Amino acid sequence: MTEYGRHAAPDRATEGYELPLLLFAGFRSIIDRVHAELADQGHPDLRPAHGFAMQAIGSDGVTATELARRLGISKQAAGKTTDRLELLGYVHRVADRADARQKVIRLTPRGIEALVRSAALFDAARAQWSTVLGPDRLAALEDGLRAMAPDARYRLDAAGWFGV
Amino acid sequence: MTEYGRHAAPDRATEGYELPLLLFAGFRSIIDRVHAELADQGHPDLRPAHGFAMQAIGSDGVTATELARRLGISKQAAGKTTDRLELLGYVHRVADRADARQKVIRLTPRGIEALVRSAALFDAARAQWSTVLGPDRLAALEDGLRAMAPDARYRLDAAGWFGV
DNA sequence: CTATTATCGACAACATGGTTGACCATATCG
């Protein structure tokens, strides 16, 4: 296996290129696993971006502007995601009585159900890592990542998302 | 800081939700840093996907089909990325004398220069992690990730890409 | 040697999820 990533550096200890690839592959493996199971559990149309958006909406609901802020995207983009989630039956918009400009985005029962399931699946994915690595190594890995990437919220502002 | 990610689980040791977010945040921080510096060094139009594609092209060049295989995307998508890289002057297509169907995608001198720079920047990013975490913790982190995501190649087949 | 089949690269149409700019309705402030 020498055909990849060895174009210029013959055999250095660890290529700098590898680290982001490992991080992304780890991310992808968890996300793909969770969404495959979510699809099996009655949520085939839920895409990763939707899960993060619903997580950002939370049980209290948010306004479009606040959702955009939490996701780190434009409010128009947040609006589009909301449109899609509404179409799929995961959220609905309710007028705010206190401020007629605002609409509060709230999870529907189906949205809450999906969020609860996905939380369980994320926990299960993490548990599998814990089984393979051992709890200590996993905790050390998470601590290391927290030290390097302290602002890991919902900022998943990638342009598109994770293929299928 | 209790407003995020606590919708259902009051205070479990570590939320399963956090791990993918940490992985992605780590990935993003490295990618963003490298591309910001790359932009400063005369490559403002180079997007993360381009870097990975050029890495997959390598110094020997590849055919469109092989590039698609390496990136884990359709050959049409690989063709589009190649179009873009060609437009930006990072690669060119040369007819294969042995097989008139094929065209070999090769890096231009500018493409090679960008790839060399980006390799150095990735190494620098990793060195910074090493400084903060210490070489041993970083190595342990990488080992853990390799155990969980063994097939970290160029498979970055996300739909879109990393915002700006 | 020719006829079929397989492969390569491209084109077209479409989906997704971003962006910016414009705009109206409503709230807030001087």
Next chain:
DNA sequence: CGATATGGTCAACCATGTTGTCGATAATAG
């Protein structure tokens, strides 16, 4: 009350995927 700020939406556009189709060329079977 009038000026300004804010919230949500529409429209146009972009990047990067997807699938289906197809013509040109190569490889293989008869």
